[in-house]
Amino acid sequence: MPLRWPxxxxxxxxxxxxLLPYAWMVSTSFKTLPELVAAPSAPLPSGLNLDAYAAVFEAMPVGAYLLNTTLMALAIGLLQLALAxxxxxxxxxxxFRGRGLAFGLVVATLLIPAQVRFVPVxxxxxxxxxxxxMTALVLPFAVSALGTFLIRQALLSVPPQLIEAARLDGAGELTIIYRLLPPLLRPSLVAAFLFSFVYHWNDYFWPLVMTTDDSVRTLPLGVALLREQGTGVRWxxxxxxxxxxxxPALLLFALTQRQLIHAAAGKAAGR
Amino acid sequence: MRLPRRALLQGAAALGLGCRPRAAPPGRQLVRLWYTYGGKNRLVLEQLVAGFNAAQAEHWVQPVFQGDYYEGLAKLRTALAAGAAPALSHVVGEVIPYLAEAGVLEPLATRPGVDQLDLLPALGQAGTWRGGGQRPLVCLPFNRSTPIAFYDADVFEREGIAPPESWQALLEAARWLSTTDASGARRYGFACPIDWWFWAALVGQAGGELIEADGRISLGGVAGIKALELWQRMVNEDRSMKPPPGRDYNAWEATNQDFLAGRSVMIWTSTAFVRYLEDNARFNVRAAKLPGFVRRAVPTGGTHWILLRAAPEPEKAGAWQFLRYLHEPAQVARWATSTGYIPTTQSAVRRLTEAGHYAEHPNDAVALAQLDVAQPWPWSPRLFQLQREIIQPRLEAAVLGRQSPRAVMQDAVRLAQREP
Known part of the structure; x- marks a missing residue:
């Protein structure tokens, strides 16, 4: 039903x-430094000046950072699904005995931020x-409490008879987990993957801590390189x-938003 | 859904990618350098590194960005604990005593050529800390600066005002220059980040010391209170000082933006911003020394080079060669003129003077001349803690929250005097 205009x-x-902060960010990226200094909050640039983008490409290897970020976020997302x-x-x-406690422990780990465990890790x-x-970027996040939680919740809506029937047909547990269930859980899997992908795509802290040269650096670290400290920011x-x-994260969201909305609406079995 | 075998294979490949850190070219010793700033400073540093790598064939310095000053420091401490620290890094002065007392810094006094470094006394270890000259040398100055006043010379000339030489003159000038136009927009006579560094400047000007000669932490005593009272009066009573929004360097950037946009006529900021302000202001920017109260005083700031003791000796030797290269007059002068930081050696100052740099850039000369009143910091392993945990969190609450300066400082001193 079409929405009414109010x-x-x-x-x-x-x-x-x-939307406004994002629009402001895009608008600012097309401004020149003198424009910014004169009126930092002006909503629109005087023209589509691409000098800032040229400066970004000059300041860092955007392609290499982009590749590293993509590989890292993809690897983490896929591993998390495979284990969740x-x-x-x-x-x-x-x-099994202790199932409730095990689930409670999984949920409790959601409360422990990465900053707390970075020193021992x-x-x-x-x-x-x-x-x-790349292992240092991926491995500590291979197991996701959030992903496990989302998939566990989605699985609650899958009828046990379906799994029982598969067992009677001779399917082993791995076949059930990796062949039977994923098509039923598609929206939840996509949602879990996207949450993970976007979080790790944007993550600044962990790659900063775990990498010590440019070979596995990610794009958020590259963006931080653009920030001045002590000589005046070129915003x-x-x-x-x-x-x-x-x-890239926006593009991914645009491509998968239907699945995300399904998952958010609780249509775990994709019906 | 089929088992995403291909995706898993790609993931496994991804895990393997980049597993090998970049190595030095064959026959060269790799020297890992961790640095902590982006933007223009980073570009100039990388150019200097490239110059060193091209000028000799023995060492290969690999500069790696590690976040801002404080992120870099957190990472350095973690890497030290894990035995993965690089040979060379630079850290803020406030943390040097802590690192030195922890025994993680390489003594530099026996390194070849150390006697030939003609550092400006106020910026080297001897002048940066009380008694710094009597301690083993553990650091060399890199990007050094002091607080300084910048003002809109056009407005000052129009109003017939001279840069304030005293706190009283500062109060009067800031009041005189503060106006509200018909639309209600306020132009402030003065703006300054509510920040530890500028508070320390005020404490020095009021004759105080953070730590007394007998080792007792006083945080300036009465001077610490007077510093807060001055800010409170200007912000709350006179409404002649704009406290910039934001914390740490965000507040510094907001101060610059207000100045460039004409929302404040005079600011206190770092000498390092001189080029940025000169290049982007639509008015004449002039620098002035900070005023005095019972005396003129400014703290020094910025970072110092350190060698990490735990690094392998060949790497440390390469790092030392790089530091010697950086301290040659050409490199010091290039760093200073490209960034705005104060040159750290006498030979570089001579070189710049002879080249007419200070005649052409009189604001740089003010920054240099102000070193005459630079005050040393106390050599205390707790200096960094005093800054980050005791003073900085209380300044904004005191000034903007109109808390009693005496009560705030008594509370700070009580906390500071507790054993860490």
Whole structure:
């Protein structure tokens, strides 16, 4: 049913707090430094000046950082799905002593931020000479409590008879987990993947801590390179970097928004 | 959905990618350098590194960005604990005593050529800390600066005002220059980040010391209170000082923006911003020394080079060669003129003087001349803690929240005097 215009207006109004900063960022990226200095809050640039974008490409290897970021976020997202599926399956469909406690522990780990554990993890990875590798960026996030939680919740809506029938047909547990269930859980899997992808795509802290040279550096670190400390910020260049950083994530969201909305609406079984 | 075998293979490949850190060219010793700024400073530093790498065939310096000053420091401490620290880095002065007392800094006094470094006394270890000259040399100055006043010379000339030489003159000038136009927009006579560095300048001007000669932490005593009272009066009573929004360097940037946009006529900021302000102002920017109260005084700031003791000796030797290269007059002068930081050696100052730099850039000469009143910091492993945990969090609350300066400082001193 088409939305009535007051409702549309209301929704646009609700979206503005998210849209305006982004629009301002894009607008600033097309300004020149003198324009910014004269009127930093002017809504529109005087023209589509691309100098800031040229400065971004000059300041850092955008392609290499982009590749590193993509590989890292993809690897983390796929690993998380691969491990969250059996974990969610066990926590929702298998009966064993301590299941409730195990689920509680999984949820509790959501409360522990990465900053709390970076020192022991860094020390551990340094011991085995894995700092400054893609492994150091991916491995600590291979298991996701949020992903496990989302998939476990989605699996609750899958009828146990379906799994029982598959077992009767001779399907093993791995076949059930990796072949039978994923098509039923598609919206939740996409949502879990996207949450992970976007979080790690934007992550600044962990790659900063774990990498010690440019070979595995990611795009958010590159954007931080654009920031001045001590000689005056060229905000238009920083904003151009932020636009470049955000574009792939936005594109991914645009391509998968239907699945995300399905997942958010609780249509876990994709019906 | 089929098992995403191809995707998993790609993921595995991704895990393997980049597993090998970039190495030095064959036959050269790799020297890892961790640095902590982006933008123009980073570009100039990387150019200097490229110059060193091209000028000799023995060492290969690899500069790697590690976030801002404080992120870089957190990472350095973690890397030290994990035995993965580089040979060379630079850190803010406030943390040098802590690192030195922790025994992680390489003594530099026996390195070849150390006696030939003709550092400006106020900027080297000997002048930056009380008693710094009597301690083993553990750092060399890099991007050094002091607080300085910049003002709109056109407005000052129009109003017939001279840069203030005293706190009283500062109060009067800021009041005189503060106006509100018909639309209600306020132009402030003065703006300054509510920041530890500028508070320390005020404490020095009021005759105080953060730590007394007997080791007692006083945070300036009465001088610390007077510093807060001055800010409170200008912000709340006279409405002649704009406290910039934001914290840490965001507040500094907001101060610059207000000045460039004409929303404030005079600011206190770092000498390092001189080129940025000169290049982007639509009016004549002039620099002036900070005023005095019972004396003229400014703290020094910025970062110092350090060698990490735990790094392998060949890497440290290469790092030292790089530091010697950086301290040659050409490199010091290039760094200073490209960034706005104060040159750190006497030979570089001579070189710039002879080249007419100070005649052409009189604001740079003011920054240099102000070093005559630079005050040393106390050599205390707790200096960094005093800055980040005791003073900085209380300044804004005191000034903007109109808390009693005496009560705020008594509370700060009480906390500071506790054992860490």
């Amino acid at each position: 409702r549309r207006l209301g929704l646009v109004g609700l979206a503005l707090p998210w 599926l059996p974990a969610g399956y066990a926590l929702s469909k298998l009966s 860094f020390t551990l990875l340094a011991e085995v000479r894995l700092t400054n590798t 238009h260049i920083v904003m151009a970097g932020n636009v470049l950083l955000s574009l």
